[in-house]
Amino acid sequence: MMTRPRSTATLGRRALLALPALAPMRGALAQGSxxxxxxxxxxxxxxxxxxxxxxxxxxxxxxxxxxxxxxxxxxxxxxxxxxxxxxxxxxxxxxxxxxxxxxxxxxxxxxxxxxxxxxxxxxxxxxxDPGAIVVRADSPLRSLADMIAAARSRRDDFRMSDNGVLGHEHLASIRLQRLAGVAFNQVHFNGAGPALTALLGGQTEAAIFAVGTASAQMRQGAMRAIAVLAPQESPFLPGVPTARAQGYDIVAGxxxxxxxxxxxxxxxxxxxxxxxxxxxxxxxxxxxxxxxxxxxxxxxxxxxxxxxxxxxxxxxxxxxxxxxxxxxx
Structure with a gap:
């Protein structure tokens, strides 16, 4: 596959560099990839x-x-x-x-x-990465009790977003609705990026994200977590209680x-x-x-x-x- 001669030293050095990592992939490399x-x-x-x-x-x-x-x-x-x-x-x-x-x-x-x-x-x-239920920083909701009360008063019109149908966020939301006896207006997005944008833009009132996904926005003060969906509190969200501690036994991530x-x-x-x-x-x-x-x-x-x-x-x-x-x- 070479188009012009190369020095033996050059070829030797390249072979030594490539062999340890690429030997199992010779078939693909033979095709030039x-x-x-x-x-x-x-x-x-x-x-x-x-x-x-x-x-x-x-x-x-x-x-x-x-x-x-x-x-x-x-x-x-x-x-x-x-x-x-x-x-x-x-x-x-x-x-x-x-x-x-x-x-x-x-x-x-x-x-x-x-x-x-x-x-x-x-x-x-x-x-x-454990899940967390988050709201915008200026939201009046401070706990799961606040959120459930708001959803109950809104008659199926409380907007909860997730990152996609049947992801851990959606499944956790279904479990929360069943445990609390309420129904959210569940809004599905194609990934965390669009779901974050919707929450920050006020299109939804709460969301479930993995802690790592939402951490940057929380550090910047744009969002707050009101519950962690883990057996214990997250070291990355000190002081945020688990859903279990608030009466809802939900673990998801x-x-x-x-x-x-x-x-x-x-x-x-x-x-x-x-x-x-x-x-x-x-x-x-x-x-x-x-x-x-x-x-x-x-x-x-x-x-x-x-x-x-x-x-x-x-x-x-x-x-x-x-x-x-x-x-x-």
Missing amino acids: RTLELIVPYPPGGGNDTGARALAPLLERELGIPVVVQNRPGAGSQIGMAQVARARPDGLTIAYGLWPQTTTLYLDPSRQAGFTRESFTPLALHAT STRAFVGPAGMPPEVQARLAGALERAIRTPEHEERMRQLSIPITYLGPEGFAAYWAQEERELRPLIEELARAGQTQ
Whole structure:
């Protein structure tokens, strides 16, 4: 494939640099591709996009090839995840997806997602970010009791936004409505970025976001959290009580993880998984994630696969129930 002679020294140096990181990917390299495409199936500005871009330079360093983050939003992440499921399993296309969103997409028969858990190769679970119920800084709502009272007085017209149908935010909202005996006017958005814009612009009155997603706006004083959807208070939101402490036993959050297409050769999976683990565990990445208020909860391929299978078992009855009731649209 070379068009002109090169010195033996130059070729030797390049071979030594490329071999440790790229040996398992020879098939792809033979076709001239030397870039890893990291698909984020959400718009820019949300927690997944931020997390992917925080890790990409470190992953690039570990692999020795460029890592390009590509946003492929649409249909609650279905478009981007389907793209990865259809990709060649050569180790040069992976996704940074969101769970339970990925699982609920294919469990909902009305979505016709075009993929299942078996359509992917698990690589690494990166972080699990607990949810929080937030309002604008100037909102009169100071607690879940205030919010439930407002929703009850508004007769199904209290506007609660989420990042997409059947994401952890939507499922947490459904559970809260059932526990409190109220009904929100649930407004679905295609990712956290648009949902944040809607809340700050007054189009919705409350929202559920992962703590890391909303932390920047809260630090700037634009939003307030009134409840954390975790077993304990978040160290990133000191003084904000849990929903459980306010009488509503709801635990929810966004799990972010890396997958490739099914059929990836074991040596390619191992190379990518190893590079991801090393990148995730670097002190500089741990510090960056702390700054983003996103806790790292790393699991390797086997641990992530077990987590995913268990999540699927737990969610299947609920999604089937919601689908029968027409609440998955």
